[in-house]
Amino acid sequence: MSVRKRTWKDKEGIVRGEAWVVDYVDAKGVRRLKTFKLKKEADAFVKTMAYEVVQGTHVADRDTVTVKKAGELWIATGEGEGLERSTINQRKRHLKFHIEPFIGDTLLSKVDPRAFQDTLRAEGRSAAMVKKALGSLGSIFADAIERKKATRNPVRDMRRSRKGKESRAEKRQKGKLKVGKDIPTRDEVRAVVAALSGRWRPLLLTAIFAGLRSSELRGLRWQDVDLEKREIRVHQRADEFGEIGPPKSEAGERTIPIPPIVINALREWKLAYSRPIIGKDDDGKPIREDAKPHHLIFANGAGKVESHANIVNRGLVPAMLSASVTVPTDKKDEDGKTIMAAKYSGLHALRHFYASWLINRPADGGLGLPLKMVQERMGHSSITMTADTYGHLFPRGDDADELAAAEASLLG
Incomplete structure (x- = not known):
């Protein structure tokens, strides 16, 4: 050498x-x-290369590939592993629109992830999109390493060196979920519940009081609900293309107790459930097929998986507007009055409320469940996820009244 x-x-x-x-x-x-x-x-190259040669991991430039080619191999890996179509499509979008235009022709060994990150920001990508694109680039390198097309993952190395600082900055920027901003208040939920009607009532009540994800609601079958035991068993979900598959994670498969308001709404919905007419009775009224166990509870008019957009735009948003759970917009109507918009425009706000309902003290209208049970009901893959997202909502146990009671007990 x-x-x-x-x-x-x-x-x-x-x-x-x-x-x-x-x-x-x-x-x-x-x-x-x-x-x-x-x-x-x-x-610098000699030092790195000498170690890689000894370890048997060195890859010469002529033996590596471009980022575009590595990205195509990464997508092929995902398809071979049977990843969901939505995940594969996301990989393709990241590669086509956020990676290839800037470093697609660059050899893996020449990629500078910090410069790539700066380029994305300069091109006007949002902070969230920059983070996602970097994550995809890191996954491309990980796949290339397994294929012996690369020896190191510079994205992982960059993140490792800045992990603490970036994590703290991200937490400061994101902040904690706030009641009244990210999480509907009790009064707001009461107003929404009172405003619910028609086919959206049982669906949104289930979202509020069972905390199911949109995909889980859309994949819920009658056989997954036990009206006598008052519980829902999550066994499957529907992706954005309406394809049925297993829950998001192993923890996603769970049993959730549900309150009477949901049970009653589901009973009524089952009786009124739109089913094929199979004949007429003695009075000439149509006889419909009974709701079969495998039928989707919240199917669309064609009996297929309902779209997430329909649930939000035709169910949640109108309910919020009807309940006056709104915020003003910059727009005016013909009379010059401010046009109001739904305060919470995503189903995840209802899931956040469900988590807060599980956590709050019974005296405050909640269930007062411990962290582990909240994790199980939410279907989170780890208790850390639950603690990081909702830990600040748990009662501290050292408010003024409890401190006074502890003092009296100690001092007599």
């Missing part, structure tokens, strides 16, 4: 260029030459 300076002279013997060349033998016994503009770059 050697590092030497190389110069280029013209016919008159005048030096026109120079570079530093590393001459080495890789792990396969193949002689390699690699050129650098600066000696410090060559020396």
Whole structure:
């Protein structure tokens, strides 16, 4: 192995260029030459390369691939592993719109993730999108390493060096979920419940008092609900394309007790459930097919999986507007009055409320459940996720009244 300076002279013997060349033998016994503009770059490469050669992990530039090719292999890996179509499509979107345009033709060994991050920001990508694109790039490198097309994951290395600082900055920017801002208040939920009607009433009541994800609501079958035991068993979910599959994680498969208001709404819905007419009775009234166990409870008019957009735009938003759970917009109507919008425009707000309902003291209208039970009811894969998201909502146990009672007990 050697590092030497190389110069280029013209016919008159005048030096026109120079570079530093590393001459080495890789792990396969193949002689390699690699050129650098600066000696410090060559020396740094020698240190890294020497270790990689000993470990048998070194990959020469000519043996690696471009980011675009590695991305295509990454997508192929996901398809081979049977990932959901929505996940594969997300990978394709990230690669096509946020990675390829900037570093698609760059060899993996030449990628600078920090420069890539700066480019995304300069191109106007949101902070969330930058984070997602970097995550996808890191996954591309991870797949390339398994395929022996790369030896290290620079995205992982970058994040590891800044993990603490970025985590703290992200937490400061994101902040904690707040009641009245991210989580509907008790009064707001009361108003929404009172405003619910028609086919959206049982669905949104189930969302409020069972905390199911949108995909779980859309995949819920009659056989998953035990009206006598007053519980829902989550066994499947419907993705954004309406395809049925297993829950989001192993923890997603769970049993959830439900209150009487949901039971009654589901009983009424089952009686009124839109089913095929199979005949007429003696009075000429239509006889409909009984709701079968495998039927989706909240199917659309065609009996297929209801879309998430319909639930939000035709169910949740109108209910919020009807209940006056609204916020003003910048728009005016024909009379010059401010147009109001739904305060909470996503189903996840109802899931947040459900978590807060599980956590709050019974005296405050909640169930007062411990952290572990909240995790199980929410279907979170780890108790850390539950604690990080909702830990601040748990009663502290050291408010003024409880401190006074503890003092009296101690001092008599």
